[in-house]
Amino acid sequence: MTKLNWGMIGGGKGSQIGPAHRLGASVDGDYSFVAGALDHDPEKGRAYAQELGISADRAYGDWREMLEGERNRADRVDLVTVATPNATHYEITKAFLEAGFHVLCEKPMTMTVEEGEEIVAVAKKFGKICAVNYGYSGYSLVRHMRAMIARGDLG
Ligand SMILES: NC(=O)c1ccc[n+]([C@@H]2O[C@H](COP(=O)([O-])OP(=O)(O)OC[C@H]3O[C@@H](n4cnc5c(N)ncnc54)[C@H](O)[C@@H]3O)[C@@H](O)[C@H]2O)c1
Numbered sequence: 001m002t003k004l005n006w007g008m009i010g011g012g013k014g015s016q017i018g019p020a021h022r023l024g025a026s027v028d029g030d031y032s033f034v035a036g037a038l039d040h041d042p043e044k045g046r047a048y049a050q051e052l053g054i055s056a057d058r059a060y061g062d063w064r065e066m067l068e069g070e071r072n073r074a075d076r077v078d079l080v081t082v083a084t085p086n087a088t089h090y091e092i093t094k095a096f097l098e099a100g101f102h103v104l105c106e107k108p109m110t111m112t113v114e115e116g117e118e119i120v121a122v123a124k125k126f127g128k129i130c131a132v133n134y135g136y137s138g139y140s141l142v143r144h145m146r147a148m149i150a151r152g153d154l155g
Pocket of ligand 1: 009010011012013014015016017018037038039040041062063083084085086088106107108133134135136
């Protein structure tokens with residue numbers, strides 16, 4: 001399979017969830033991590049992206065700069081992960097979907113139901129995937145618990 005070009009917004013140095021995404025993506029081997037606006041501090045974000053192997057021209061200081069930088073590249077990112085604080089998810093996710101990128105947005109996708117419904121509508125309109133990683137549903141203990149409840153062992 002051809003690797004997907006992948007970018008990240010947020011998930012900078014010292015963040016909680018950014019490393020988990022990068023580790024998870026590296027397990028599959030299906031992604032090339034090629035672009036990022038990783039930090040609210042532009043200089044830190046640029047420096048850390050390059051530390052992680054992203055080329056200088058795609059180590060962005062800001063997500064809007066990344067959107068403009070990636071939009072017209074022939075090798076532009078196929079998808080972005082949004083791993084910024086909750087209140088920023090709506091604006092960033094919407095902008096990337098509207099520019100034709102698939103988005104994996106950290107939970108919660110938005111701060112209100114209305115914003116969430118708008119994101120669903122935008123994703124449909126532009127024919128792009130907007131995924132949210134509810135990772136805990138995949139935990140083996142949660143699955144085991146579900147099976148126990150279904151069997152009548154619990155609950
Ligand atoms: N799925 C899960 O299990 C799980 C677990 C933890 C956190 N989260 C979610 O992940 C998101 C991030 O959480 P965290 O704990 O990693 O936060 P964090 O505060 O540790 O890290 C946030 C990162 O985003 C960067 N950032 C902030 N504003 C930015 C902007 N405008 N542009 C670019 N980068 C920006 C910060 O510099 C930092 O690097 C939250 O939405 C949180 O709810 C999900």
